[in-house]
Amino acid sequence: MADRHTHPEARLMTMRRLPLLLGATVFLAVAVFSCSKPSPPPTPAPTTTAANTAPTTAPGTTTGRVRRPPPPRDSMTKLRAVFVAQVMKQIAGHENEAAERVFKNVQVLKGLTAAELVHKMDHDYAASLSWNCTNCHRFAPQGDFASDTSADKRRARFMQQMTNDLNQVQLPKLYPKDTPHVGCVTCHRGYNEPLDSALIPERGKPGGPPVLPPRNP
Ligand code: HEC
Ligand code: HEC
Numbered sequence: 001m002a003d004r005h006t007h008p009e010a011r012l013m014t015m016r017r018l019p020l021l022l023g024a025t026v027f028l029a030v031a032v033f034s035c036s037k038p039s040p041p042p043t044p045a046p047t048t049t050a051a052n053t054a055p056t057t058a059p060g061t062t063t064g065r066v067r068r069p070p071p072p073r074d075s076m077t078k079l080r081a082v083f084v085a086q087v088m089k090q091i092a093g094h095e096n097e098a099a100e101r102v103f104k105n106v107q108v109l110k111g112l113t114a115a116e117l118v119h120k121m122d123h124d125y126a127a128s129l130s131w132n133c134t135n136c137h138r139f140a141p142q143g144d145f146a147s148d149t150s151a152d153k154r155r156a157r158f159m160q161q162m163t164n165d166l167n168q169v170q171l172p173k174l175y176p177k178d179t180p181h182v183g184c185v186t187c188h189r190g191y192n193e194p195l196d197s198a199l200i201p202e203r204g205k206p207g208g209p210p211v212l213p214p215r216n217p
Pocket of ligand 1: 080081083084087103104105106107108109110118121122125126129131132133134135136137145146152153154156157
């Protein structure tokens with residue numbers, strides 16, 4: 001990489017290609033390419049083609065290139081809707097009663113109506129992690145949401161306590177007025193695990209967090 005910038009012609013090429021480079025997600029492949037081809041810049045192809053198989057594509061053809069859209073992060077929406085409908089049917093007529101009375105095993109999420117709890121499960125818990133209900137409710141297909149068999153359900157309950165503590169105890173110490181509020185999505189961002197910061201090397205890489213031991217359910 002450093003070599004590329006010592007060559008003036010190469011630097012010029014890089015600058016001419018800047019807009020393309022910005023758009024290209026396979027920027028590493030392009031970089032390798034420009035090192036090995038000092039003559040007029042060929043169109044950087046978004047493929048991993050080896051540098052010695054020179055592409056014959058005329059410049060400009062890449063403009064029609066179809067870029068695959070990123071897969072939606074929360075692909076579970078439709079699957080969850082089935083469970084939501086199932087629960088709403090089970091509790092029909094009791095939607096506006098206290099969740100802890102309608103359901104059997106509500107230990108932390110008190111003060112919500114039954115309907116609000118189901119809504120929170122879908123739009124907060126599951127959506128924050130891009131999970132299906134079954135990730136935490138193993139027996140959801142059998143209509144059992146009360147069981148605590150899943151370690152992830154127990155972890156989620158702990159997370160709720162932790163979140164309550166942040167919102168009700170910790171953050172008010174720092175911001176007594178206009179206290180900011182955290183939710184599951186503040187950390188999870190629609191992923192299974194909170195994202196590593198771009199500044200932190202990957203797990204297991206030098207300087208990065210250690211690889212996690214496998215979790216037992
Ligand atoms: C990340 C884990 C997680 C996901 C995903 C999740 N839940 Fe839950 N769910 C919980 C936890 C934890 C509780 C218990 C909360 C408490 O103890 O206050 C719970 C409780 C419930 C209850 C009350 C059950 C009872 O009888 O006590 C229902 C109903 C429920 N969830 C439905 C759903 C539905 C429907 C979905 C999918 C749309 C879903 N959950 C997704 C973790 C989850
Ligand atoms: C302050 C940040 C933060 C908040 C807020 C938070 N979490 Fe977490 N959560 C974490 C971290 C960190 C982990 C451990 C992830 C790892 O293993 O890297 C975790 C792990 C989990 C796990 C276990 C997943 C796994 O892969 O081990 C579940 C389930 C979970 N959180 C659910 C929730 C839910 C539901 C909420 C909202 C009630 C929530 N979290 C709020 C930071 C947070």
